Amino acid sequence: MDSICDQACIVGIGHTEYSKDSGRSELKLACEAIGAAIEDAGLCPADIDGITKFSMDNNDVVDISRSLGIPHLRFFSEIPYGGGGGPLGTVLLAAMAVATGQASAVVAFRAMNERSGRGTLRFGQASTAAGAAGAASYAAPYGLFSPAQMVALAAQRHMHLYGTESKHFGEVAVACRHHANLNPDATMYRRPMTIEDHQNSRMITTPLRLYDCCLETDGGAAVVVTRSDRARDLRQRPVYIASGGLGGGPWNHRFMVRDIESPKTEATIIAERLFTDAGITHADIDVIFVYDHFTPLVLMALEEFGFCERGEGKDFVGGGRLRWPDGELPLNTSGGNLSEGYIHGMQNTIEAVRQLRGTARCQVSDAKHVFVSAGNAVPTSAMILKGAI
């Protein structure tokens, strides 16, 4: 085995509704999402013997196995860096576990009450602790707290170096909102947005406006992964993991401040292998899921994953390229973190699977290869999925 290519498949997907207040515990959300994914796969909890999770997720794998009636766990693991490591890293861990025979069927999930704050503190709010230690001791005393504020610094420098403008960030927001308006499950369904609306949205931290920032959401999302030879006998059309990777390095800070001029980034490290392992090029990708915590980081991800050159993101996102059905490379076709719901990217992973099953609402006709990336500005993860081998 030279790589993970074609060894494992995503065979089940499940999620809860996406809301501002779920009205139930994070454990309940996890069990609902995982239960739905297991059922979607045509499996039962007794068939599951592994769980992978985001380190940040408050749920405990033993609580989940007890609640769902998973009789034993042969594999459990977790991955750090929130929406960076999590949404594909958990799937990659699951794939590695089943490919090596350490487990038979593994669920990867994320569940949180991030918007209501009932269990998870809102990421957009600062800790009210009186003192700040570690890396935060060099930021919090200056009022630099939130991911948005940190990303604003990188966005400002991108604008300075490359001539990027706010309206280019708006292209990302509008594409995601366009797709959310075709998705009744999306938080922003029936809330259309134009570039003008984006430009008129209130400033949060220059140059980031309200509509440059993702939602905050209560909800859960999960996938089931098994070995490819088993996957063919299950209920759903298998979605093959063509490649996957994690990336990070000394240029990553302990918070989301970026050195955007660094030749190597968390994205370039993954890009070095992702397309080679999958045996394809960027031109073979039919749909992209680029983690949309903040619109400027989508431009940077497109550049650093090699869809365009550094600094060309502003031109790449224009001309309706990212919008289904006419755009040549539709982005986040269920609405993304910006407009569907913010389940730390796991909702994008699920929609990528739908595209390859042919069941997406904004279905790209004959989609064969899908690119999915996780949150950048922190160590991150990415995958290429495909519908057949």
Place this chain on the structure above:
Amino acid sequence: MSAQSNFPYPIPEYGSEPYWAACNELRLVMQRCATCEKFRWQPAPLCTFCAGEEFAWTPLSGRGKITTWTVVTHPVHPAAVERVPYVVVEVELEEQAGLRMLSNLLEIDLGSIAIGALVTVDFIEHAAGQMLPVFRLTTSQEEI
């Protein structure tokens, strides 16, 4: 912006105590590697360029230029409510390319902030008593 901060105060730790102690003496210091002579930021036990162990806490001129900035207008911390709008800057210090630290830019016309503008360190007192290095625009900007 008042010349005092009531955002969270920095907690000095093993490895960072000399930095904060120097701030209280109104001096900006950073670790300089004894092997490759490069400064590093933030404080770290080994040189981030050559992994050298030996270093000296070395004074900086306090002069630098703005490499990026944001004006925070939406408060996400109770103390921010009366502080917005306030300016967070990244400053590249003149001693070394890429030696960048985060801070505040004080007493600035919000419409006139520019990447590349020259700045000079100053110190303000945190409500908890710790002095914090902050920056002001350098009076003479001829070198831009």
